[in-house]
Amino acid sequence: MSGSRCLVPERGNSLWRSPHCTSCPGKMWWLLLWGVLQACPTQGSVLLAQRLPQQLTSPGYPExxxxxxxxxxxxxxxxxxxxxxxFQDFYLEPSxxxxxxxxxISASGMDPCRFCGQQGSSLGSPPGQREFVSSGRSLRLTFHAHSSSEDKATHLHKSFLAFYQAVAVNGSQSTSHASGGAEAVNTPGDHPSKNCCQxxxxxxVPAGTLTCTAQGTWKDRQDGPEIPHCVPVCGRPVTPIAQNQKTLGSSRAKLGNFPWQAxxxxxxxxxxxxxxxRWILTAAHTIYPKDGIFLGKNRSVxxxxxxTDIEEMLKLGKYPVRRVVVHPxxxxxxxxxxxGDIALxxxxxxxxxxxxxxxxxxxxNETLYLSGLLGYVSGFGMEMGWFTTKLKYSGFPVAxxxxCEAWxxxxxxxxxxxxxxxxxxxxMWKHSVCQGDSGSVYVVWDNHSRRWVATGIVSWGIGCGEGYDFYTKVLNYVDWIKGVMDGKDGPWGS
Structure with a gap:
């Protein structure tokens, strides 16, 4: 249908074209469960990226x-x-x-990169590189589901969920681009002699005189000898929680609120x-419990x-543990x-x-432990007598x-x-930290560094109800933690 155009909403977009679609007017009843309009453009859709992430899904996702x-x-x-x-989700039929x-995925200045389901897997797999950054102002995504004898839904494959946004180009802007394969452009933590950090x-670190070009490569303004390496940025969620005063009970966490949660x-x-x-901070008693019935019984870690959903975590698969280190x-x-209830x-x-x-x-620093300072603890522990499958969180002040001693x-x-x-x-305040939350961390917002800091580890308490909870003071173990992570743990490794 030449000359016609279907409007696509800016947030929660779905891209779709059907070979059976002959006209767009009169078809506005295509409404997804998420309140997203399904358009049927003949020449594709154009979306305007904004600074805040916007959602783009395949038709009918998550169906x-x-x-x-x-x-x-x-x-x-x-x-x-x-x-x-x-990309957040990516489930295509293997081929x-x-x-x-x-x-x-394609854009000016980069080779098109095609992704599909993984052979031998019922759910396929996401791209090895989940993030793509264009070298210019535009990026194209093309979705294709080949025709079959029957126009029917696949049983398990819900295609994809992605987020797009506009990112300012400046001297320190890092870009990555899709190469011919599905592997990431550079391995995080390695020395990116060519490509920039994501x-x-x-x-x-260190940035020095190096800047990132629009092509996603390093350029040294002074021909300096030192090549930077990519290090993780901590404590800055893409989707942070709204910091409120302490509230009764717990709240359901949204994706990205507590991205460090294990x-x-x-x-x-x-x-x-x-x-x-590469490291998980937890409580030692989750690995070596105090209960004597478990003594001598080794379990897989x-x-x-x-x-934020245990079932989705299980689908993503477990992360194998190479080594367990418990504080001496x-x-x-x-x-x-x-x-000493701390382990890595x-x-x-x-x-x-x-x-x-x-x-x-x-x-x-000790100011993160001042009484009255509000912090948050998240976990998959027991709630109202039942184990939850959804991540919850609660806000409590430091006492x-x-x-606590008098109590x-x-x-x-x-x-x-x-x-x-x-x-x-x-x-006098009812708390919701309970069995199953052990090992999770208590985080506070550091106004000085503008990031979330794990000041405590859920350690022990007296029942699940009113009163206080007791946490391992992480500040006292920072030197030990850094020593272990730097490979200087000596006799503490196990």
Whole structure:
């Protein structure tokens, strides 16, 4: 239908063209479950990228897509900006050499790159490089689902969910581009002798006189000898929570609110937090529990990351652990002493950071422990007597040591409350931290560095209800943590 054009909304866009679509007017009843209009353009759609991320999905997502669909979307950025595209979900039917269903990314100055489902996998796989940044102002995404004898939905394949946004071009702007394959342009943490770091998830250290060109390569203004390396950016979620005063109960976390959150399943469910791109910070008692019935029973250490739903985490797959390092002060056989309740898990491989997978920062000063300072703890622990499958979080203030000691005495408790711990909450305030949250971290916003910092690790408490919770004081262990991560752990490795 020449001369006609279907409007595509700026947020929550779906690209679609059907070989059976003959006209656009009168077809405005195509409304997705997410309130997204399905358009049927004859010459593709054009979207204007803005600074805030906007959603782009395949037709009907998250429902399985229909065969015989195809569509092209051009994403354009304003003058002085480039387009960043990040895949969050990617499930296409497997095909040999991508001859069947596929997604193609192309832009001026880069070779087109086609992605499809992975052979031998029922759900396919996302692109090895989940983030693409155009070298110019525009980037094109083409989705193709080949026709079959019956125009029916695939059983498990829901195609893709992506986010696009406009990113300013400046001297420190990092860009990455799709090469001929599905692997990332550079491996995070390596020395990128050619390609730049992927901001905002990584930064170049040291930057020196090097700048990033529009082609995504380093250029040295003074021919300096030092090449920077890409290091993870910590404590800066793409989708941060709105910081409010403490509220009753817990809230459901959205994707990207706590991108460092880990889910563990060793002697039961627990939590942890991503440090850098290869380490998980957690509580020692999740690995070596105080309960004597577990003594001598070794369990596999499974770690899951990258989502707020346990079922989705399981689909993404576990991250194999290379090494477990428990602090030497931890005493498993002393049931009332949680001193040294801290451990590190080294992953076998570096993780690829993105909007839903980012590390948290370590504390560097005592002001982050001032009484009354509001912090947040997230986890998959028990809620109202049931284990939740959705990530929840609660806000609690740091309590005074004097109040916590008095509260313990009132209850004639014998647990050790050492200087390596601090407490959170209010004796009149109902808390929601419970079984299954152990190992997760308590984070506070550092106004000075403008980032989220993990000041505590969920360690122990007295029941699930009113009162205080007790946390491992991470600041006291920062030197040990850095020593382990730098490979200077000596006799502490296990």
């Amino acid at each position: 399985p897509y229909l065969k015989g669909q195809e569509g092209t979307t051009d994403i354009q950025a304003p003058e002085g900006f480039v387009v960043r595209l990040v 040999q050499n991508c001859e069947g269903d596929s997604v193609t 901001e905002p998830y990584y930064q170049a 889910f563990t399943n060793i002697y039961g469910r627990g939590g942890g937090a991503l440090l850098g791109d 499974d770690v899951f990351l990258g989502h 002060d931890y005493r498993q056989n002393e049931s009332h002493n949680f001193n 898990l080294e992953l076998q491989h570096r993780v690829s950071l993105g909007p839903n997978l980012l590390p948290v920062c370590l504390p560097d 005074t040591r004097k109040d 313990l005495r009132e209850r004639q408790r014998t647990e050790v409350f050492s200087d390596n711990m601090f407490c959170v909450g209010d004796k």
